[in-house]
Amino acid sequence: MPIEVILPKVDMDMATGKIAKWHVKEGDAVKKGGLLFEIETDKAAMEIDAPSDGIIRNITAFEGAIVPVGQAVALIYQDGESASAPVAAQPLPPVKPITPAPRPDAEQPAVLPAAAASGRFPATPLARRLAKQAGITLENIAGSGPRGRIAAIDVQGALAKPAAPQRVEPGSFEVIPLDGMRRTIAQRLTLSKQTVPHFYLTVNCDLTRLSEIREILNAQAPRDAQKLPVWKLSINDFIIKAMASALKQVPDANVTWADEGIHRHHSCDVGVAVAVEGGLFTPVVRAAETKSLSQVSKEMKDLATRARARKLLPAEYQGGTTTISNLGMYGIEQFTAIINPPHATILAVGAAMERFVPVNGLPVLRTQMTCTLSCDHRAVDGALGAQLLAAFRTFIEEPALMLA
């Protein structure tokens, strides 16, 4: 019996996966453990290896296809099997030749004018399903079947062809198919904004002390074998550590809402939003209150790198009670963020900016950063959120307190 290659379940709540890329083709010899294809799930990209040695055949899911978990996408034939398969030696070319034009004696024109005029296109159920999955319309696909019927092979042909340059009409648009990540973002954030009662608290944090300490720490960083500093702390590393320290100081805010009751967490796990191509991830720095700044920094660098490569494990972006979303690098002065369920809070961090502030009645130039905390009012009331944010500001303005 040939061995089935199935679409595996690589994420907890995964129902389908999209075949992102095949690394082998029909008839290729594959080795157990060798890379077969990549899938894209709601959250991540995964590489799927061959379950055994043999010849790969019967690839049924083409690139871009969305396949239910557990479905066979190809078969691997063992040595003896490929030999006994009747036409194994000859991989099948597309079984349906594209007929250029109907023969003069054909009863019907290739495309019924009535069908074209009415906007209805004869197509097989499979062709319709493939077109829908790929997010293309049947309109511009030439059907090769009788009466211009569009079959699966026609859709696959249309997908393989580079799109013809199109004249841009005013008001025209293109449809970008929704991938798993986009759907997940849409679903979770809609749920959050519609069902979680948000309120917002804003403070300005003075960065004078933080900047001084950061400069000293970075200047004093030990060097590794290549004479490179072993750490380079960012403001964001301080923010993560400060948020964790604030949660430790205000444990009632280190919570998540659940129907059975509020979960008060024992460890201060801080999610950090990382923008990636086509979406974002929020990897979680665990127990950040117990870690040194350099540890937090190193861990965050690794998580961010792997998030951009979509190589995070599901466990690395699940859990936590809060999120840091920092848009300071884009010069954003202030914004409000949507809570990432089941978190109770999210901190929207603006850019470090020089502002004149009154000191003893005189304007003094200070570097400030505006932070807005969104709170889930079900779990965190106004005063509690204010305590958390005040504690955060204290740690940012006097980072030495994080050493205590």
Added chain:
Amino acid sequence: MNAPIRELTYAQAIQEALATAMEADERVFLMGEDIGVYGGAFQVTGDLVHRFGEDRVMDTPISELGAAGIAVGAALAGSRPILEFQFSDFAALAMEQIVNQAAKMRFMLGGKVSVPLVMRLPSGSGTGAAAQHSQSLEAWLAHVPGLKVVQPSTPHDAKGLLLAAIDDPDPVMVFEHKLLYKMKGEVPEEAYRIPIGKAVVRRKGRHVTIVATSIMVHRALEAAEVLAGEGIEAEVIDLRTLRPLDTATIIESVKKTTRLACVYEGVKTLGIGAEISALIAESEAFDYLDAPILRLGGVDSPIPYNPTLEKAAVPQTSGIIEQVRNLVKGRI
């Protein structure tokens, strides 16, 4: 050391199943026209009358309705009758007992009784026996809840399905094919059973599913062999049981191959192919279809006596090859 493969004809395999059942269970007995000293219209019962005596291999008068009524009564009384019709066409004469009695008793008496009878029905065309002796009426009986209907296509299945039918507590109609009686094939000596309600994939393929019954399984397999030489890999499913229908096997296959052809000898219109086509159209396999469903069945005509026309009236291998090729190549 491997034992040599033991081959029997389809008729011998049936006779072996009958003898096995009669030896194992004295409630089992045979009835039918000329099944005793004559050995049966197609020599299936052969010399069983000499082995088991006239009490257990009973010749009946030429009254199918009467014999069927006796069989139903005997089954209700605790026996295990096996009634042979000379031709399945004559089941028409016994419809009252089959449809209104045998099929209904268990249900109308609240499950307090069952009717464990078997009817053997030689069917199909190709013997030059003309319109009244050549029909394939299995879809008629498969339409009746309370009956089970099987159609063995090989000597192996003929024995295994018949033994399963004899064991079964409900009336089972076994449609044998007259042209298959002389077919030889491997038949193990032991008393094995082929489960009723399970189809079998006779050949694996990925471009088209051919669901066939009885002798059409062999024609479909011949066609698949020829088509394989052209790069078309047909999957051939032998239905084996019409009621209850093994829907899962058909649906799974069509989801894989995206195309369906049904090949059967009964009249195409309102036949078993219509049921399978509708099953697929109603099922999850619908979204996997990449071509119209093809039905190849008997023409809408009584089976002609003229041998050329008789052949033309039911699917033949060459026609299956041509039509399935057209289906896969997107020409229909």
